[in-house]
Amino acid sequence: MNLTQYISLVDTMARMSLKADASRYFFGYIWWVLEPLLYVLVFYVVFELILQNRKEDFLVFLMVGKLTFIWFTKSVNQSARSIVNSGGLISKANVSKTLFPLATVQEGLYKQLSVFLLLLVVLLGNGYAITSAWVWLIPLVVVNYIVIVACSLVSAFLVSMVFDFIVMVSLGTIFLLFVSGIFWDPRDLADPAATDLILLLNPLAFVIDAYRQILMAGVAPDAWHLLGIGAGFGLLALGMVLVLRRSSQFIALKVLTS
Amino acid sequence: MSADGLQAAAVPVEDSRRVMLELRNVSHSFHARKDSFEHGVHKVLDGVSLKVMEGETLGIIGRNGAGKTTMLRLMAGIFAPTSGEILRHPGANCSLLSLGLGFQPQLSGRDNALLSAMLRGYSRREAEACLEDIREFSELGQSFDEPVKTYSSGMNARLGFTTALLTKVDILLIDEVLSVGDAQFRQKAEEAMRDRISGGRTAVFVSHAEGQVKKLCGRVIWIEDGLVRAEGDPEQVLRQYRPPPAPAAGGGSPPRPGSGPPGHRG
Structure with missing residues (x-):
């Protein structure tokens, strides 16, 4: 199978999975937008209405953070199970094990496109204007996608080797929810050095902050920092592709016998 | 290698x-x-x-x-x-001729056949070109466009066997795989299989x-x-x-x- 066929297969698997998924629900494709909105609503009720958050324009701030964070967590959590859930197919054909997490990530990307559209409507409806800084959304979305691909490949590999890692993946995404500035702003910290440290150590916090900087403040992100995250996670993704290819038959044995 | x-x-x-x-x-x-x-x-x-x-x-x-x-x-x-x-x-x-490769019950017979053919190494265009032949051989008629979850076990087996026949290997x-469907289809399946393996x-x-x-x-x-x-x-x-x-x-x-x-x- 050549690269074009492989990409076409990943795309077809993702589209078919979306179709199958939508057919299970009464509201079908509406859930692509409805589910993230309900997540935002839950956070809004807790932090704005109950905890009386004082942050200006908190709803938009929360939506930008939460809607981009959900893209990451859902993709990584679903990819984590993607290989072990494909035992039927793995038992019948010597297929590349990268197919399963990558098709899951692609599925998440297609859903996220409609979420980004919703975000655009919310931003424009709340008086935010499209500025020249929005051009930075292109490299930012690409880097965000690379981060998701790399983390999805790592989680899918670990869970296929030892299923217990599924607990760690789930806990890890909850940990990231609290430390990535979804419902709080790293820039509001009293010590600017602490802000810099969080944005440096947590790539997801940097990416979410970059979305807010571009969309809400009209400010371009630190290009070198963005490039560094893209390159680092790009290398991790390539390394994981090699690991999954080299251990393809061992993964099949683990999935089918444990 | x-x-x-x-x-x-x-x-x-x-x-x-x-x-x-x-x-x-x-x-x-x-x-x-x-x-x-x-x-x-x-x-x-x-x-x-x-x-x-x-x-x-x-x-x-x-x-x-x-x-x-x-x-x-x-x-x-x-x-x-x-x-x-x-x-x-x-x-x-070298690969296994397997029934229902990658089948998802929520998808139609057509979608499953397309996906299955692509998993066997067909390009999307090649897979789409096979779909009418698959519909005809499997004798599914209009059910080909209905979800596989609505199929009887015999219909499921007919679709599975027909897509399996697409496997292109040395x-x-x-x-x-030959114990599929009713007696009439089983005979047709056996003949198709004999054709596949008799040609050298x-x-x-x-x-x-x-x-x-x-x-x-x-x-x-x-x-x-x-x-x-x-x-x-x-x-x-x-x-x-x-x-x-x-x-x-x-x-x-x-x-x-x-x-x-x-x-x-x-």
Whole structure:
């Protein structure tokens, strides 16, 4: 199978999975937008209405953070199970094990496109204007996608080797929810050095902050920092592709016998 | 190296036909599940050696759990052997003819056929070009565009078998796929399968059905307890192998089949 066929297969698997998924629900494709909105609503009720958050324009701030964070967590959590859930197919054909997490990530990307559209409507409806800084959304979305691909490949590999890692993946995404500035702003910290440290150590916090900087403040992100995250996670993704290819038959044995 | 990473070296020629696939002293084992209280290693194949010649249909028989399916998975490159070598003729690819590859019950027969064909290595365009033929052969009519979850088991099997026929390989590995659908479709399936493997194609065929093995195979291997128990002419090997009687109610280990020659390692 050549690269074009492989990409076409990943795309077809993702589209078919979306179709199958939508057919299970009464509201079908509406859930692509409805589910993230309900997540935002839950956070809004807790932090704005109950905890009386004082942050200006908190709803938009929360939506930008939460809607981009959900893209990451859902993709990584679903990819984590993607290989072990494909035992039927793995038992019948010597297929590349990268197919399963990558098709899951692609599925998440297609859903996220409609979420980004919703975000655009919310931003424009709340008086935010499209500025020249929005051009930075292109490299930012690409880097965000690379981060998701790399983390999805790592989680899918670990869970296929030892299923217990599924607990760690789930806990890890909850940990990231609290430390990535979804419902709080790293820039509001009293010590600017602490802000810099969080944005440096947590790539997801940097990416979410970059979305807010571009969309809400009209400010371009630190290009070198963005490039560094893209390159680092790009290398991790390539390394994981090699690991999954080299251990393809061992993964099949683990999935089918444990 | 072959595409799937298995070693593929030039195989020596021993008769007029080329050796397409060779297992050399292949053993396969895995660690049993911990929750089954079997902490030890489960040995499936133990030093098996065999050759598959170009254009022949090799039959593999043996009781359930004898290691037939594992052997096909090793040949297909799904598993790597724990020890030993699997050699293929350079450039020859090898895969399982499997029913319902990648099928999802929520999707229509058409979508499943498309996905299944692409998983077998077809490009999207090639897969789309096959869809009408699949609809016709599987006799699904308008149901082809309805979700597979609404199909009867016979319809499901017809779609599964028809998409399985798309497999394009040099060495076809067939695992119990001919018992599909009703009697009329079964006959059609058998004919289609005979056409596929009579045209000089190399095939390995696993079945419990003696009639099918006799009709389709030129040579038969009997696998028992991970060892090759007998090998040769289908009539002769099938005579040695007798399927075990159904186990009596209340369990107990099934009796050993047949009274064949002592086990040898390939």
